[in-house]
Amino acid sequence: MHHSDFVSMVAKIYKPKLYLELGLYQGETWRKVVPHCEQAIGVDVVDRGFSGGEIHIKTTDSFFNTFDRQVDMAFIDADHCFESVLKDFHNVSTRLREGGVIIVHDTDPESDSLFDKGYCGDAYRVVAWLESHEEYNAVTLPVAEAGLTIATKKNSSRTLRRHYVEDKKRK
Protein backbone atom coordinates (compact mmCIF):
# COMPACT_ATOMS: atom_id res chain seq x y z
CA MET A 1 0.00 0.00 0.00
CA HIS A 2 1.34 3.46 -0.85
CA HIS A 3 1.56 5.82 2.15
CA SER A 4 -0.81 8.27 0.43
CA ASP A 5 -3.54 5.60 0.35
CA PHE A 6 -3.01 4.89 4.02
CA VAL A 7 -3.18 8.57 5.03
CA SER A 8 -6.26 9.08 2.89
CA MET A 9 -7.92 6.02 4.46
CA VAL A 10 -7.34 7.54 7.93
CA ALA A 11 -8.79 10.86 6.72
CA LYS A 12 -11.83 9.07 5.31
CA ILE A 13 -12.47 7.57 8.77
CA TYR A 14 -11.56 10.67 10.82
CA LYS A 15 -13.25 13.24 8.56
CA PRO A 16 -11.01 16.02 9.92
CA LYS A 17 -12.40 19.53 10.26
CA LEU A 18 -8.87 20.80 9.72
CA TYR A 19 -6.14 18.73 8.03
CA LEU A 20 -2.56 19.99 7.97
CA GLU A 21 0.09 18.53 5.65
CA LEU A 22 3.71 19.58 6.15
CA GLY A 23 5.65 18.93 2.95
CA LEU A 24 3.52 18.48 -0.17
CA TYR A 25 6.01 17.68 -2.95
CA GLN A 26 3.85 16.72 -5.96
CA GLY A 27 0.67 16.51 -3.92
CA GLU A 28 0.08 12.78 -4.18
CA THR A 29 -1.16 12.52 -0.58
CA TRP A 30 -2.71 16.00 -0.59
CA ARG A 31 -4.97 15.24 -3.57
CA LYS A 32 -6.25 12.00 -2.00
CA VAL A 33 -6.82 13.45 1.48
CA VAL A 34 -8.37 16.86 0.75
CA PRO A 35 -11.77 15.46 -0.41
CA HIS A 36 -12.26 13.94 3.08
CA CYS A 37 -11.59 17.18 4.99
CA GLU A 38 -13.70 20.24 5.76
CA GLN A 39 -10.59 22.41 5.50
CA ALA A 40 -7.04 21.60 4.46
CA ILE A 41 -3.81 23.52 4.90
CA GLY A 42 -0.60 22.56 3.12
CA VAL A 43 2.90 23.89 3.73
CA ASP A 44 5.94 23.55 1.47
CA VAL A 45 8.99 25.65 0.69
CA VAL A 46 8.47 25.08 -3.03
CA ASP A 47 5.44 26.42 -4.91
CA ARG A 48 4.22 23.68 -7.25
CA GLY A 49 0.86 25.29 -7.96
CA PHE A 50 -1.38 23.28 -5.65
CA SER A 51 -5.09 23.78 -5.35
CA GLY A 52 -7.93 22.51 -3.21
CA GLY A 53 -7.00 24.10 0.09
CA GLU A 54 -5.00 26.82 1.80
CA ILE A 55 -1.36 26.64 0.71
CA HIS A 56 1.55 28.32 2.51
CA ILE A 57 4.85 28.55 0.65
CA LYS A 58 7.33 28.79 3.51
CA THR A 59 9.27 26.62 5.90
CA THR A 60 7.27 24.80 8.54
CA ASP A 61 9.13 26.78 11.23
CA SER A 62 8.01 30.10 9.81
CA PHE A 63 4.49 28.76 9.26
CA PHE A 64 4.14 27.90 12.95
CA ASN A 65 5.33 31.38 13.98
CA THR A 66 1.86 32.67 13.13
CA PHE A 67 -0.41 29.61 12.91
CA ASP A 68 -2.67 29.26 15.94
CA ARG A 69 -5.64 27.13 14.83
CA GLN A 70 -6.62 23.72 16.16
CA VAL A 71 -5.76 20.74 13.99
CA ASP A 72 -7.70 17.45 13.80
CA MET A 73 -5.29 15.52 11.63
CA ALA A 74 -1.75 16.24 10.48
CA PHE A 75 0.70 14.53 8.17
CA ILE A 76 4.33 15.41 8.90
CA ASP A 77 6.46 14.89 5.80
CA ALA A 78 8.69 17.95 5.26
CA ASP A 79 12.35 18.02 6.38
CA HIS A 80 13.17 14.44 7.44
CA CYS A 81 16.03 15.10 9.84
CA PHE A 82 15.09 14.10 13.39
CA GLU A 83 15.43 17.60 14.90
CA SER A 84 13.08 19.06 12.27
CA VAL A 85 10.58 16.21 12.56
CA LEU A 86 10.53 16.61 16.33
CA LYS A 87 10.02 20.37 16.04
CA ASP A 88 7.18 19.85 13.55
CA PHE A 89 5.68 17.19 15.82
CA HIS A 90 5.84 19.48 18.84
CA ASN A 91 4.31 22.37 16.90
CA VAL A 92 1.44 20.20 15.70
CA SER A 93 0.95 18.54 19.07
CA THR A 94 0.45 21.85 20.86
CA ARG A 95 -2.28 22.72 18.34
CA LEU A 96 -3.93 19.29 18.21
CA ARG A 97 -7.61 19.17 19.07
CA GLU A 98 -8.59 16.55 21.64
CA GLY A 99 -8.97 13.23 19.81
CA GLY A 100 -6.78 14.43 16.94
CA VAL A 101 -4.24 12.31 15.10
CA ILE A 102 -0.71 12.95 13.84
CA ILE A 103 0.91 10.79 11.17
CA VAL A 104 4.68 11.00 10.75
CA HIS A 105 6.17 9.67 7.53
CA ASP A 106 9.58 7.96 7.05
CA THR A 107 9.77 6.37 10.49
CA ASP A 108 10.49 2.76 9.46
CA PRO A 109 12.52 2.67 6.22
CA GLU A 110 12.85 -0.78 4.73
CA SER A 111 16.63 -0.46 4.26
CA ASP A 112 19.56 1.65 5.52
CA SER A 113 20.05 3.03 2.01
CA LEU A 114 16.96 5.18 2.65
CA PHE A 115 18.64 7.06 5.55
CA ASP A 116 19.89 9.60 3.02
CA LYS A 117 18.76 13.18 3.81
CA GLY A 118 16.86 13.31 0.50
CA TYR A 119 14.77 10.27 1.46
CA CYS A 120 13.90 9.30 5.04
CA GLY A 121 16.81 10.93 6.86
CA ASP A 122 16.83 9.95 10.53
CA ALA A 123 13.13 10.66 11.04
CA TYR A 124 12.86 7.12 12.49
CA ARG A 125 14.41 8.44 15.73
CA VAL A 126 11.09 10.06 16.57
CA VAL A 127 9.73 6.57 17.34
CA ALA A 128 12.08 6.12 20.32
CA TRP A 129 11.26 9.67 21.42
CA LEU A 130 7.52 8.88 21.35
CA GLU A 131 8.07 5.63 23.25
CA SER A 132 9.77 7.59 26.04
CA HIS A 133 6.96 10.17 26.25
CA GLU A 134 4.02 8.52 27.92
CA GLU A 135 1.53 11.23 27.06
CA TYR A 136 1.37 9.84 23.52
CA ASN A 137 -0.07 6.65 22.04
CA ALA A 138 1.95 5.70 18.98
CA VAL A 139 2.08 2.82 16.55
CA THR A 140 4.55 2.43 13.71
CA LEU A 141 3.52 0.54 10.59
CA PRO A 142 5.77 -0.78 7.82
CA VAL A 143 3.73 0.90 5.11
CA ALA A 144 5.48 0.96 1.70
CA GLU A 145 9.25 1.60 1.68
CA ALA A 146 9.46 4.41 4.26
CA GLY A 147 7.04 3.37 7.00
CA LEU A 148 4.93 5.70 9.11
CA THR A 149 3.85 6.30 12.68
CA ILE A 150 0.39 7.25 13.91
CA ALA A 151 0.33 9.17 17.18
CA THR A 152 -2.44 10.49 19.37
CA LYS A 153 -2.34 12.23 22.72
CA LYS A 154 -3.53 10.19 25.66
CA ASN A 155 -6.90 11.58 26.65
CA SER A 156 -7.49 12.49 30.28
CA SER A 157 -10.98 11.00 30.16
CA ARG A 158 -9.66 7.56 29.16
CA THR A 159 -7.93 4.73 30.95
CA LEU A 160 -4.38 4.98 29.62
CA ARG A 161 -4.00 8.59 30.67
CA ARG A 162 -5.78 8.25 34.03
CA HIS A 163 -4.13 5.02 35.13
CA TYR A 164 -0.69 5.21 33.55
CA VAL A 165 0.48 8.75 33.15
CA GLU A 166 -1.33 10.44 36.02
CA ASP A 167 -0.79 7.61 38.55
CA LYS A 168 2.92 7.53 37.67
CA LYS A 169 3.24 11.30 38.15
CA ARG A 170 1.73 10.96 41.64
CA LYS A 171 4.31 8.30 42.67
Ligand SMILES: C[S@@+](CC[C@H](N)C(=O)[O-])C[C@H]1O[C@@H](n2cnc3c(N)ncnc32)[C@H](O)[C@@H]1O
Ligand atom coordinates in the same frame (compact mmCIF):
# COMPACT_ATOMS: atom_id res chain seq x y z
C1 LIG B 1 8.73 13.83 0.84
S1 LIG B 1 8.17 15.32 0.13
C2 LIG B 1 6.46 15.35 0.64
C3 LIG B 1 5.60 14.29 -0.01
C4 LIG B 1 4.11 14.45 0.21
N1 LIG B 1 3.78 14.63 1.62
C5 LIG B 1 3.37 13.22 -0.29
O1 LIG B 1 3.08 12.33 0.51
O2 LIG B 1 3.09 13.15 -1.49
C6 LIG B 1 8.89 16.54 1.16
C7 LIG B 1 8.51 17.97 0.81
O3 LIG B 1 8.84 18.79 1.91
C8 LIG B 1 9.33 20.03 1.45
N2 LIG B 1 10.18 20.56 2.54
C9 LIG B 1 11.41 20.17 2.92
N3 LIG B 1 11.83 20.84 4.00
C10 LIG B 1 10.82 21.70 4.33
C11 LIG B 1 10.63 22.67 5.35
N4 LIG B 1 11.57 22.89 6.29
N5 LIG B 1 9.48 23.35 5.38
C12 LIG B 1 8.51 23.14 4.45
N6 LIG B 1 8.63 22.23 3.45
C13 LIG B 1 9.77 21.53 3.39
C14 LIG B 1 10.05 19.72 0.15
O4 LIG B 1 10.02 20.86 -0.71
C15 LIG B 1 9.22 18.55 -0.41
O5 LIG B 1 8.27 19.02 -1.34
